[in-house]
Amino acid sequence: MKLPLYELRINEGSQSIVDAIALVEEPxxxxxxxxxxxxxxxxxxxxxxxxxELLGAAMVPDMxxxxxxxxxxxxxxxxxxxxxxEIAQVYFKKGFQSNLxxxxxxxxxxxFIFQSYIVDSxxxxxxxKGLDLPDGTWVVGVKVTDPKVWGEIKAGKxxxxxxxxxxxxxxxxxxxxxxDEQELMNALKLLNHLLxxxxxxx
Numbered sequence: 001m002k003l004p005l006y007e008l009r010i011n012e013g014s015q016s017i018v019d020a021i022a023l024v025e026e027p028x029x030x031x032x033x034x035x036x037x038x039x040x041x042x043x044x045x046x047x048x049x050x051x052x053e054l055l056g057a058a059m060v061p062d063m064x065x066x067x068x069x070x071x072x073x074x075x076x077x078x079x080x081x082x083x084x085x086e087i088a089q090v091y092f093k094k095g096f097q098s099n100l101x102x103x104x105x106x107x108x109x110x111x112f113i114f115q116s117y118i119v120d121s122x123x124x125x126x127x128x129k130g131l132d133l134p135d136g137t138w139v140v141g142v143k144v145t146d147p148k149v150w151g152e153i154k155a156g157k158x159x160x161x162x163x164x165x166x167x168x169x170x171x172x173x174x175x176x177x178x179x180d181e182q183e184l185m186n187a188l189k190l191l192n193h194l195l196x197x198x199x200x201x202x
Contacts, residue, residue, distance in 0.1 A: 004075040005064065008167040009083050010090065018087045018165035020099040021058055021140070023109045023149070027160030028065045031057045033142075034130060035153055052150045054142040055115070055128050058161045059084045061136035077169075081136030085118055087163070088138045092116065100142065102149070104164055110149055115141025 010016045033056025061084055064076040079087070091097075100109040119127050119137040127133035140161065144150050152158045 003066075005172060006075060006077050006169045007083075007172055008077050008079055009170060010087055010165070011168055012086075012090050014168075016166045016168045017094075018091055018163045019094070019096055020101060020164050021113070022101050022104045022162045022164055023054075023111070023142075023153075023158045023160075024103055024162045025157055025159055027162050029057055029060045029063055029160070029162075031060060031131065031133065032159045033057075033161060034128060050150070052144040052147075054111075054144065054153070054161075056131065056139065056161055057127075057133050057137050058140045058163055059087065059138040061134060077167075084136055084138050088116060088118060102152075102158070104162065109144070110146035111142050111144045113140050114143050115139075 010018060033054045035054055059079055061081040062078050064078055066074070067077055068074050097114075098112040100111045100113070101107055102109050117125050117139055119125055119133055119135050119139060121135055127137065128139065133139070142161075144153070149158070
């Protein structure tokens, strides 16, 4: 069965915004980060003098991501290049560079973002070596300050990045939906995410 497809966007002036990045075992964008020692040219873990740095994709444009709501509703979502650029800019404008957690929980990842760019091959801003990422991808470099968190990464319990926040839902132009129904659907989806976010904070 073909699942509904929705485009996710943010609105800085409303509740919809990306306000944190989680370090997770199974990133929805299906792209693991690279973990570096002092030799930044190789993906490796050294026994001494580790950099404890990560480099990888936070968001990939136009990638279909499967979602399942608590009520069992299944659908796919995606972010456009323009939305990803806006999210990256707002994220730094709001000063969220240290808003990183483990596995989408209240547990801080004790890390911070020190690098950030949008992949743009025409401008020479290519994906990190070893990662196959399209133009429009948001790449972040993260410094881990806690050896215990780094230990989870070395153990393979944390493999990639996953953004979290509240989003506005839109059906792509290829899907035909009554405008009133679209507005109601957006409101319901936003309310659902607000309730989920409130539940996580308890």
